[in-house]
Amino acid sequence: MAGTATADASTLFEYDLEACGGDGEVAGADEVGRGCLAGPIVAAAVVFDYSRMKPDALAPLLSGLGDSKKLTAAVRESLFPLITRHAARFSIISYSNRTIDRDGLHVTNLRILGRSLEALMPAPAVALVDGRQGLPECLVDHHPVIKGDTKSACIAAASILAKVTRDRLMHRLHEDYPEYGFDGHVGYGSKGHREAIAIYGFSRLHRRSFNVTLPNILGQEPAAAGSVAGRDKPAAAEPGTG
Amino acid sequence: MSQRNEVGAGRSRKDPRQSRGQAGEALARGYLEQAGYTIIETNYRSRYGEIDIIAFQDRILAFIEVKARLGNRFGQPFEAVGPRKQNQIRRMASMWVAARQGDPVLRECEFRFDVISVNLSELDIPAEPELRNAPKSELKSAPGITHMMDAFR
Numbered sequence: 001m002a003g004t005a006t007a008d009a010s011t012l013f014e015y016d017l018e019a020c021g022g023d024g025e026v027a028g029a030d031e032v033g034r035g036c037l038a039g040p041i042v043a044a045a046v047v048f049d050y051s052r053m054k055p056d057a058l059a060p061l062l063s064g065l066g067d068s069k070k071l072t073a074a075v076r077e078s079l080f081p082l083i084t085r086h087a088a089r090f091s092i093i094s095y096s097n098r099t100i101d102r103d104g105l106h107v108t109n110l111r112i113l114g115r116s117l118e119a120l121m122p123a124p125a126v127a128l129v130d131g132r133q134g135l136p137e138c139l140v141d142h143h144p145v146i147k148g149d150t151k152s153a154c155i156a157a158a159s160i161l162a163k164v165t166r167d168r169l170m171h172r173l174h175e176d177y178p179e180y181g182f183d184g185h186v187g188y189g190s191k192g193h194r195e196a197i198a199i200y201g202f203s204r205l206h207r208r209s210f211n212v213t214l215p216n217i218l219g220q221e222p223a224a225a226g227s228v229a230g231r232d233k234p235a236a237a238e239p240g241t242g
Numbered sequence: 243m244s245q246r247n248e249v250g251a252g253r254s255r256k257d258p259r260q261s262r263g264q265a266g267e268a269l270a271r272g273y274l275e276q277a278g279y280t281i282i283e284t285n286y287r288s289r290y291g292e293i294d295i296i297a298f299q300d301r302i303l304a305f306i307e308v309k310a311r312l313g314n315r316f317g318q319p320f321e322a323v324g325p326r327k328q329n330q331i332r333r334m335a336s337m338w339v340a341a342r343q344g345d346p347v348l349r350e351c352e353f354r355f356d357v358i359s360v361n362l363s364e365l366d367i368p369a370e371p372e373l374r375n376a377p378k379s380e381l382k383s384a385p386g387i388t389h390m391m392d393a394f395r
Contacts, residue, residue, distance in 0.1 A: 040392075047384075084361065087384040096392030119273060119387050165388070172321065204395070 009066040012153035013058065016048060019143075019152070020126045023051040025088060027124035028154030029116045029142075032162040034109055036187035037197070038180070038206045039170050040094040041108060044161035045116035047124050048154045049088040057086045065156040069149065073167060080164045083157045090158075091119035092165050101209040114138030116158075130155050177203050266310020266360040267294055273358070273387050279304070286338060291330040295358075296338065303351040304391070305335045309359040312383075323357050328394045331355060357393040361386035 016026045029045040064071065064079045071079070084090060093116045100108045114135040117127050123140050130148035148155035170186040180196045180203060187193075187205075202208065271281055279297040286293040295306040309322045323331075335353065342348055361383045 040390075081383075084384055084386060085382045087386075089384050090361075090386040092386070092388040094390045094393075098392055115277065118277060119389065121273065121276060121387075168321070169390075 009062045009064075009153070012065055012151065012156055013050075013062070015152045016128075016154055017050055019128060020050060025049045025051075025124050025126065026152075026154050027117060027120055027127040027140075027142075028130075028148065028152050028156070028158045029113050029127065030130040030149055030155050030159035030162055031109060031113055031116075032159065033166050033187065034105065035189075036207070037189045037193060037210055038097060038203065039173065039182070039187035040096045040166065041100060041105075041112055042092065042094045042162045042166040042169075043112040043116040044090065044092045044158040044165070045120055045127075046083060046090045046154045046157040046161060047088040047120055048086075048157070052088070053086065061086060061153070061157070065153055065160075071160070076160050076164050076167075079157075079160050083161060087157065089120055090161060091116050092161055093119060094165070094169070097205055097207045100207050104209070105207075110135050111137055114140070117142060128152050128155055130159065173205060177205060262310045262312065262362065263308075265362055267308050269310075269360045269362075269385075269387070270295060270306070270308045270358045273360075273389070274306075283338075286334065288334065288337060290337070291334050293331060293334050293338070298351075301350055301352060302354050303348070304354045304356045305331060305338075306356045306358055307331060307393075309357065310362055311359060312362050322359070323393065328355070354392050355394050357390045359388040359390075361388075 016028075017023070020026045025047050027045055027047045029043060031041060031043040033039060033041045060082055061079070064075060064082070093112055095108055095112050103111070110133070113129055113131070114137050117124070117129070117135075117138055117140040120140075127140050127142035128145050128148055129135060129142050131144050132146045134144055135142060145151055145155060149159040150156070167186055170182045174181070174183040179200050181190075181192050182205075184190070185193045197206070267284065271284065274281060274295065274297050277299075279299045281295060281297050282303070283296040284294065286296060293305050294308040295304075297304050297306060307323055307327070332355070335355070339348060339353070363383060363385045
């Protein structure tokens with residue numbers, strides 16, 4: 001899935017410029033943590049105002065946004081303040097595992113992306129959302145962009161804000177639940193995480209709706225791989241195997 | 243005697259943290275209303291502490307702590323609400339609910355503890371002397387809202 005040619009970062013900005021017709025505001029939204037076994041789902045939205053952004057502001061962002069999936073945690077951390085500084089405005093929303101269990105993963109995923117766009121005040125004229133599907137409840141006009149974080153600068157920036165925020169939160173939660181290793185896998189279904197669940201059971205951070213019973217936690221690598229990839233598996237809520 | 247504690251007196255002294263907090267809470271309220279919440283109460287106080295905002299939406303009653311920060315200096319909202327503060331908010335929430343026992347709406351409600359962090363742009367608040375020497379790059383932030391729902395239990 002990361003098999004697309006590494007995007008030259010400037011093409012990410014060109015994509016946004018085209019979306020807003022040359023100069024103006026573009027919002028991008030992305031989410032992280034959908035495929036995790038534990039912890040929240042976090043979405044962010046970022047507005048870049050291309051009529052105001054100075055070239056010297058673009059330069060440091062340009063070097064970082066190129067391929068947001070391949071960045072190290074340290075580089076993402078360093079990009080976080082750059083993005084919040086050069087954006088016109090931004091929002092970050094988090095829904096807990098309890099909300100995911102109550103409303104379902106797919107609904108929560110679409111809802112949180114919409115909420116992140118709605119939290120931008122005032123609403124952006126143009127909004128792009130990572131994914132293949134429009135957001136049914138969202139009050140802000142938007143366009144879905146498949147693999148948006150590799151195509152659009154503001155979606156890539158949003159994905160970094162979401163990822164950094166979620167990682168920081170999981171590292172904090174690691175202090176309360178040290179036995180699961182949240183400081184490493186941040187909630188994804190790694191082998192170590194599955195083994196910890198087998199030994200210690202579920203914590204209150206775990207998503208019970210994921211139906212990760214002990215046999216398939218220990219036995220099924222394909223399910224684990226699917227969870228890690230996450231993004232193109234909207235049906236990850238019901239592995240349905242076994 | 244008690245006049246000294248009135249809001250106007252506090253404002254004239256211009257405690258920068260207070261004005262920052264007020265600006266942050268106003269923005270948080272605006273965000274919540276726009277997001278479809280009904281604000282039930284703000285600045286609910288007792289001798290045990292304070293809850294910044296109590297808001298209602300879709301049978302969820304949210305007790306919300308608001309953190310206002312200038313630029314990128316003050317970390318993430320969940321870092322800013324430690325275990326002690328969490329206990330305080332939980333206790334305050336129980337008191338608030340206990341005082342309304344029998345309210346049919348409350349009986350149907352789910353309770354939630356949220357943290358909202360508001361990034362203020364430097365335009366939103368008066369200059370703070372303590373921050374004058376901080377590097378510009380640290381201070382500058384676009385206006386932003388971070389809403390951690392169900393941040394603790």
